[in-house]
Amino acid sequence: MLARRTVRSFLAVRNLKMADRQVHTELIPVNRTKYAAGENILRDHVEKIDPEVYNIMKNEKARQRRGLELIASENFTSKAVMDALGSAMCNKYSEGYPGARYYGGNEFIDQMELLCQKRALEVFGLDPTKWGVNVQSLSGAPANLAVYTAIVGTNGRIMGLDLPDGGHLSHGFYTPARKVSATSEFFQSLPYKVDPSTGLINYDKLEENALLFRPKVIVAGVSCYARHLDYNRFRKIADRAGAYLMADMAHISGLVAAGLIPSPFEYADVVTTTTHKSLRGPRGALIFFRKGVRSVNAKGVEIKYDLEDKINTAVFPGLQGGPHNHTISGIAVALKQCLSEDFVTYGQQILNNAKALAENLKNHGYTLATGGTDNHLLLVDLRPIGIEGARAEHILDLAHIACNKNTCPGDVSALRPGGIRLGTPALTSRGFKEADFERVGDFIHKGIEIAKKYNAAAGKTLKDFKTFTATNEEFKNDIALLAQEVESFSGKFEIPGNELF
Ligand SMILES: *Cc1c(COP(=O)(O)O)cnc(C)c1O
Numbered sequence: 001m002l003a004r005r006t007v008r009s010f011l012a013v014r015n016l017k018m019a020d021r022q023v024h025t026e027l028i029p030v031n032r033t034k035y036a037a038g039e040n041i042l043r044d045h046v047e048k049i050d051p052e053v054y055n056i057m058k059n060e061k062a063r064q065r066r067g068l069e070l071i072a073s074e075n076f077t078s079k080a081v082m083d084a085l086g087s088a089m090c091n092k093y094s095e096g097y098p099g100a101r102y103y104g105g106n107e108f109i110d111q112m113e114l115l116c117q118k119r120a121l122e123v124f125g126l127d128p129t130k131w132g133v134n135v136q137s138l139s140g141a142p143a144n145l146a147v148y149t150a151i152v153g154t155n156g157r158i159m160g161l162d163l164p165d166g167g168h169l170s171h172g173f174y175t176p177a178r179k180v181s182a183t184s185e186f187f188q189s190l191p192y193k194v195d196p197s198t199g200l201i202n203y204d205k206l207e208e209n210a211l212l213f214r215p216k217v218i219v220a221g222v223s224c225y226a227r228h229l230d231y232n233r234f235r236k237i238a239d240r241a242g243a244y245l246m247a248d249m250a251h252i253s254g255l256v257a258a259g260l261i262p263s264p265f266e267y268a269d270v271v272t273t274t275t276h277k278s279l280r281g282p283r284g285a286l287i288f289f290r291k292g293v294r295s296v297n298a299k300g301v302e303i304k305y306d307l308e309d310k311i312n313t314a315v316f317p318g319l320q321g322g323p324h325n326h327t328i329s330g331i332a333v334a335l336k337q338c339l340s341e342d343f344v345t346y347g348q349q350i351l352n353n354a355k356a357l358a359e360n361l362k363n364h365g366y367t368l369a370t371g372g373t374d375n376h377l378l379l380v381d382l383r384p385i386g387i388e389g390a391r392a393e394h395i396l397d398l399a400h401i402a403c404n405k406n407t408c409p410g411d412v413s414a415l416r417p418g419g420i421r422l423g424t425p426a427l428t429s430r431g432f433k434e435a436d437f438e439r440v441g442d443f444i445h446k447g448i449e450i451a452k453k454y455n456a457a458a459g460k461t462l463k464d465f466k467t468f469t470a471t472n473e474e475f476k477n478d479i480a481l482l483a484q485e486v487e488s489f490s491g492k493f494e495i496p497g498n499e500l501f
Pocket residue numbers: 073139140141142144167168170221222223248249250251274284
């Protein structure tokens with residue numbers, strides 16, 4: 001009976017003409033092009049094979065060259081790293097880890113991953129019997145998710161610096177209305193805060209809350225905080241609360257690699273970092289974990305760390321499939337560069353430049369959160385002059401100065417940030433020195449003066465403000481003059497990577 005019906009319906013389908021077929025959605029006919037006889041779809045350069053994409057890339061490169069890049073998390077990676085990113089390493093599937101892969105043909109992939117691991121430990125001065133590293137995580141946020149997945153467990157508890165206070169989304173961010181980050185959806189998170197009057201982390205309050213909340217992990221890491229973290233204090237709090245200490249050094253890892261600011265490794269159990277910020281590599285991440293003895297109990301029995309397996313299996317097969325081997329190759333190249341004297345000089349220049357910019361802006365009368373900087377970034381508090389961070393960001397952007405609006409300590413609304421964050425790693429990679437950063441400070445001041453001049457006339461909402469800046473001729477004239485000045489200044493500096501895109 002069943003078989004007969006199947007045969008009948010098969011015949012019915014076969015008898016249907018193409019035009020009679022019913023589809024539930026109307027599909028747009030696909031327009032196909034044909035490559036010309038002289039073209040080779042697999043071997044021609046992108047310029048020839050896809051001018052549309054090529055032009056966008058070229059324009060982006062020109063934009064990067066023209067502007068002043070002050071976004072603190074950005075950098076310009078090197079030509080050598082870009083070579084690795086555009087290599088045949090991107091073709092290979094290699095699920096698993098060196099020596100234990102799901103596919104064959106991984107001889108060189110294994111060599112690369114082992115080399116990358118070895119360099120990562122070397123750069124941060126780590127003993128391979130005490131530390132291991134996973135180099136497969138795709139970026140910073142996935143790396144942090146992997147750590148929580150490995151050692152916190154579903155609905156387990158984490159504590160991180162609140163996002164408006166300088167923390168990162170991936171440290172458990174939520175608002176009263178919404179669990180914004182999945183790290184607050186899959187785990188229970190409780191933020192700690194900075195003291196609104198000093199802008200410094202309130203360690204006492206963190207300790208008090210950690211002893212009540214009993215998190216499995218305390219995250220010591222920042223995306224907008226201009227001072228060194230007190231890792232020693234974090235360690236003590238973690239020990240009292242029975243928590244792992246995870247340092248997320250995403251922003252500052254280049255400065256740690258150069259040996260210029262305090263390293264978290266002495267105190268942390270786990271350290272994560274992105275590789276594309278001050279470390280100046282490709283977009284990716286590293287997860288370092290301790291191995292060996294964790295503690296000795298009252299009976300004198302050694303308790304061992306079990307992080308290695310947990311973290312590796314959380315990355316793969318827990319959260320990811322095949323590693324991005326071109327990225328791992330690029331990270332290896334960037335790490336080799338970190339081992340040079342030149343990189344230390346670069347790091348020192350990042351710090352000097354941040355200090356020069358901070359001094360310049362203070363001389364122009366600006367207020368800096370925490371009063372200054374010890375690292376690569378500064379947070380300019382614009383509340384005293386009554387300019388919203390979003391407006392400053394927009395005006396500066398129109399003058400080819402790239403930075404981002406940022407909440408300042410004590411901001412009541414995370415939606416109306418009171419300041420802007422400025423960082424020096426990217427322009428330092430273009431060869432900017434202290435005197436150049438004084439010019440940068442002058443340009444920023446000019447931009448904010450323009451914002452002040454038109455602020456009252458430009459409307460109440462940010463939308464009004466943007467409409468005004470797009471239509472008011474007098475304003476457009478002012479900002480175009482500044483943009484021209486900025487462009488002719490920044491155009492004089494070299495830019496790392498490829499020439500055209
Ligand atoms: C940038 C950053 C991340 C996230 O990195 P992505 O690569 O953007 O996912 C995580 N933690 C901190 C502290 C960061 O600054």
